Amino acid sequence: xxxxxxxxxxxxxxxxxxxxxxxxxxxxxxxxxxxxxxxxxxxxxxxxxxxxxxxxxxxxxxxxxxxxxxxxxxxxxxxxxxxxxxxxxxxxxxxxxxxx
Amino acid sequence: xxxxxxxxxxxxxxxxxxxxxxxxxxxxxxxxxxxxxxxxxxxxxxxxxxxxxxxxxxxxxxxxxxxxxxxxxxxxxxxxxxxxxxxxxxxxxxxxxxxxxxxxxxxxxxxxxxxxxxxxxxxxxxxxxxxxxxxxxxxxxxxxxxxxxxxxxxxxxxxxxxxxxxxxxxxxxxxx
Numbered sequence: 001x002x003x004x005x006x007x008x009x010x011x012x013x014x015x016x017x018x019x020x021x022x023x024x025x026x027x028x029x030x031x032x033x034x035x036x037x038x039x040x041x042x043x044x045x046x047x048x049x050x051x052x053x054x055x056x057x058x059x060x061x062x063x064x065x066x067x068x069x070x071x072x073x074x075x076x077x078x079x080x081x082x083x084x085x086x087x088x089x090x091x092x093x094x095x096x097x098x099x100x
Numbered sequence: 101x102x103x104x105x106x107x108x109x110x111x112x113x114x115x116x117x118x119x120x121x122x123x124x125x126x127x128x129x130x131x132x133x134x135x136x137x138x139x140x141x142x143x144x145x146x147x148x149x150x151x152x153x154x155x156x157x158x159x160x161x162x163x164x165x166x167x168x169x170x171x172x173x174x175x176x177x178x179x180x181x182x183x184x185x186x187x188x189x190x191x192x193x194x195x196x197x198x199x200x201x202x203x204x205x206x207x208x209x210x211x212x213x214x215x216x217x218x219x220x221x222x223x224x225x226x227x228x229x230x231x232x233x234x235x236x237x238x239x240x241x242x243x244x245x246x247x248x249x250x251x252x253x254x255x256x257x258x259x260x261x262x263x264x265x266x267x268x269x270x271x272x273x274x275x276x
Contacts, residue, residue, distance in 0.1 A: 002108045002148065005214035010112045010145070012206035014119055014138075016199050021123035023195030024188050029128045029174060033135050036166065037119050040142050043154075051149040052219060056238045059151050060247050063239070066161055067254045071261030073166045077173045078265030084177045090128075091185065 007048035015041035026091050028083070032076045039069045104148050111144035126187055128174050132167060139163050153236040 014037055021034030043062045050058025080090070087094060118137035125131045139162045146155040189195070243251055 001102075002105050003214070004217050005210050006108070006112075007145075007149070008210045008217075009207060010115065012203060012210065013116050014142075016203040016206070017116070017119040017123060019202060020195060020199045023198065024192040025123060026185075026187060026189055027128060029170065030123065030131050033122055033131055033170065036135065036162075037122065037138065040139065040162075043158075044142060044145060047146055047149050047151045047154060051151065052217070056235075056242045057246075059154050059235075059239050060243050062151075062154055063157065063243065064250060064254055066157060067258060070161060070166055071257050073169055074261045074265040075268070077169055078268035080173055081176065081269045090177065093189070 004048050004052045007044055011041040011044040011048070013041075014038070014044065026093055028080055028090050028092050031092065032073065032080070035072065035076075036069060039065055108145060108148045111141040111148070114138075114141040115145065127183055129171070132171050132174060135170075136163055136167055139167065151235060153239045 018034040018036075018038035018041065021037065022031050025031055025034070043065055046058040046062045046065070050056060050062075083095060084090065089095075115138050118134045118141070121134040122131045122138060125134060139158060143155040143158040143163075146152075146158060
């Protein structure tokens with residue numbers, strides 16, 4: 001039996017790696033992938049607690065998180081394609097129309 | 101060490117290393133492949149937690165659906181130009197400090213509270229609760245019973261996302 005705080009530390013590590021990816025990369029595809037990483041970290045925590053407490057609700061919530069991740073990926077990739085049509089770039093620093 | 105422990109540490113190491121390569125590799129296709137490795141090892145971690153249904157969903161939906169969608173889009177738009185330009189923001193030092201603070205805080209909190217996370221001996225769930233009855237059956241019963249309304253809301257969310265992404269991707273550009 002692996003103690004649960006190892007799972008939580010793994011989730012924290014994956015989440016932080018995702019945060020670093022979102023904050024430092026300039027390529028929008030990598031930013032979307034980092035968001036997927038963060039959602040996976042949350043899923044690890046949910047399922048670790050679900051199996052620790054013997055309650056299946058955590059797994060159901062993980063299914064909802066996966067649903068939201070799928071919706072987010074669909075909309076995000078639609079935005080990427082629209083952005084590429086208009087600006088011919090994947091670099092988020094060039095998308096500064098609404099930047100003050 | 102039991103098989104479960106060995107599997108957890110192996111999959112965890114693969115997950116963290118490939119997650120690091122997702123955010124450091126220059127080529128976007130390489131990042132996508134590293135993300136596939138991360139997602140598959142997270143599915144393995146779900147297996148060590150006896151969440152077989154979730155492991156299957158992870159492989160089918162994440163790796164088979166979302167990641168293939170990512171790779172489609174990467175192939176649709178040209179990647180040659182984006183490889184040669186600079187990959188990281190100017191403020192990466194600040195971002196790194198923020199991330200170090202975040203991981204320090206999370207690690208500290210988890211480490212300090214690790215004794216309160218252990219379930220007392222008497223209230224420990226039987227293995228049959230999650231294992232023997234059939235994980236898929238249990239998840240299905242809970243999803244379509246207790247969580248029926250959230251399930252329907254999730255399906256509406258997916259519908260909205262489909263309509264939204266089609267509308268976004270089909271929009272005419274100014275040149276046309």
